Amino acid sequence: xxxxxxxxxxxxxxxxxxxxxxxxxxxxxxxxxxxxxxxxxxxxxxxxxxxxxxxxxxxxxxxxxxxxxxxxxxxxxxxxxxxxxxxxxxxxxxxxxxxxxxxxxxxxxxxxxxxxxxxxxxxxxxxxxxxxxxxxxxxxxxxxxxxxxxxx
Numbered sequence: 001x002x003x004x005x006x007x008x009x010x011x012x013x014x015x016x017x018x019x020x021x022x023x024x025x026x027x028x029x030x031x032x033x034x035x036x037x038x039x040x041x042x043x044x045x046x047x048x049x050x051x052x053x054x055x056x057x058x059x060x061x062x063x064x065x066x067x068x069x070x071x072x073x074x075x076x077x078x079x080x081x082x083x084x085x086x087x088x089x090x091x092x093x094x095x096x097x098x099x100x101x102x103x104x105x106x107x108x109x110x111x112x113x114x115x116x117x118x119x120x121x122x123x124x125x126x127x128x129x130x131x132x133x134x135x136x137x138x139x140x141x142x143x144x145x146x147x148x149x150x151x152x
Contacts, residue, residue, distance in 0.1 A: 053138040060092045061133070061142075068096050068129060069146055076125050076148030083127070093134045098127040098146065124149050 018026075067087070075083050086095035106120040124147065131142040 049136070050138060053135045054140075056090070057092055057133050057135055057138065057140050060089050060094075064089050064092070064094050064131070064133065068098075068131060072098055072127055072129070072146050073148045077150050091135060094131065096129055096131040098129045100125055101128050101145070102126040122150075 067089070068085075071085055072083060081100040083098040084096060086093070088094070103122050103125050105122050105124070108117045108119050110116075111118050127146045127148060129142075129144055129146050131144070133140045133142075
């Protein structure tokens, strides 16, 4: 009878811990959740940085446009048909190019004394401006027209 009791003893023992398979399955689930959360956090961080760059560029834009306008108006007295410049404003790098679209005079005037039409000299220049702003790898491009005139 002693032999039969020893043979049944392993089946009567209570399990007191986790098996290796259970530990490995729990580990895989835990690491999967950690990896997913870290990817979500990284995506949110990158989106936040990109939004911050957009806001900074948009905030700097008015002062850059004023600077470009001043440069074009100062250089409108020259006979150049293309202008360009570059610079930095609050950590934002910018560069611009301007091409002369039209060079016109004021409308024709009637001289009441002589009855003749007088054509004023060429004075007004219309420029097509291409402006590029860059901050932290984010690049924004703008195209617009700018008016300049000569001091004649």
